[in-house]
Amino acid sequence: MRFFSPKFENEYTLGKRICNGVTCQIRECRSIKEEKDYVVKIYPSDLDDINTIRYEHHLYVKNKLNSIPNILKLKECYFDKYYVYYVMEKYEGKDLFATIMDGLQYSEHDLATFFRQIFRSLRSLHSLNIVHRNISGKNLVFARDDRRVLLLKGLRYMLSTNEYSKFNIVVEHSLQYLSPEIISQDTNLLNITKSDIWACGVILYTLLFGTNLFPIEFPFDKYTQNIVKGEINWNVKSPLLDYSNKLAIDFCKSLLKLNPDERITAKDALFHPWLSIDNVDSHNKQLAPERFYAEVRNSIDELDTLEENTFIQYRHRLNDDVLSRSGGSALLNKLGSTLSLSSRSIKLQGQKPPARLTSRCLPFKIRKPALRMKRFGSKRQDTKPLIENQVVEK
Structure with a gap:
């Protein structure tokens, strides 16, 4: 990987557009x-949180994250001057939740795997003292259509607790995955993982x-x-x-301890009897009745609804006074209100939204395209703009 390297168009040709993200366009490319x-x-290149992208790349290179198993690799x-090109490993499968919504049925053995x-x-x-901070069902993707190898992606918001003061990092996250200590602003650098x-x-x-952890009903503040x-x-x-063996429930309980200091670590989780390499193959491989998977799909649909309507935004900041008093355990402060979680509710109340509240559109400034590129199998230059003008919803 290189930070300042030859121009993208000299190394790659662009393929078809896959989708438009909130802040980027995602396309196929070929080396x-x-x-x-x-x-x-x-x-x-003038994106407000461009430092977040630079920080992600910095952590990838410095910590050699491409060597970590089951992580989507950065090429x-x-x-x-105009754009930032983030070339990633290509995966063929869908994310875990989308695959289940498409009809994937799994056993206890599959879940443990x-x-x-x-x-x-x-x-x-x-x-490596790196926190992912964006774990979700949509950031777990299958490398191939055989649905055996699961990759962790969505590393844009990861944070190194060794370098928390180097970059000003903002996290936008839907509510359902936030831990109690994040919401109550009781997180420190010792338990942020x-x-x-x-x-x-x-x-x-x-x-x-x-079923979901808690009932999802309006108002979402509950x-x-x-x-x-x-x-x-x-x-x-x-x-x-098989309720003669409650290892799966015991493991799930260890992940959801209210006190983060009592919650199991990722290292210890691999040695838990439910996940240990010696026991995984012994788990129940029988599928559940179809009705159960319909309930799972309904629960995932509820989570998607919650994600579409709410997100919470918080910023990790170093407080020198707190640091001096705590001997190195800096509090991780949060921006945004737990009482008004959606941009819609803020508008209805006539309040000023939290800093950098984003709408679900591409906030690109209209400008001339920086590049004209050849598409796959074509000798002619692409005459369309790299990123076409977007209609911004008000």
Whole structure:
């Protein structure tokens, strides 16, 4: 990987557009030298949080994150006057939740296999004092259509606790994966990695029991209160499990401890009897009745609805006074109100939105395209703008 490298158009040809993200355009590309396909995220160079992208690349290179198993790999990153090109490994499968919505049926054995791969990635990240901070069902993707290898992506918001003061990092996150200590502003640099563990517990609970951690109903503020209280219903029965063996439930409980100091670490999770390499193959491989998977899909649909309507934004900042008093344990402060979680509710109340509240559109300034590129199998230059003008919704 290189930071300041030759121009993107000299190394790659652009393919078809995959989709428009909130702040970028995602397209296929092909390495001219390797003749291998990749995916490139194209950001405008004047994006407000461009430092977040630089910081992600910095952590990838410095900590050699491409060597970590089950992480979506970064190929190269290019910066020029107009755009930032983020070239990533290409995966063929869909994300975990989308695959289940498309009809994937799984057993307890499958879940243990999936989560062992997830925690292998988190163990390596946390050992480097790096927090992912954006664990979700949509950031767990299958490398291929055979649905065996699961990759962790969405590393844009990761944070190194060794370098928390170097960059001004902002996180936009939907409510359902936030841990109690994040919401109550009781997180410190010693237990910040435990927020990743909680998010994994939220996903496992939904897939294990076919229902969400807490009821999702309007107003969504009640969901926030339920997270902080941590009153989880463990009396739900799962048709996936043989109740003579409660290892799966015990493991899920260890992920969802209200006190982050009591929550299991990613390293210890791999040695839990439910995830240990010696026991994974012995888990129940029988599928549940179809009705159970319909309930899972309904729960995922509820999570998607919650994500579309709410997100919470917080910023990690170093408070020198707190640092001097705590002997190195800096509080991680949060921006945004837990009482008004959606941009819509803020507008209705006539309040000024939190700093850098973003709408779901591409905030690109209209300008002339920087590049004209050749498409796959074509000798003619592409005459269309790299990123076409977007209609910004008000």
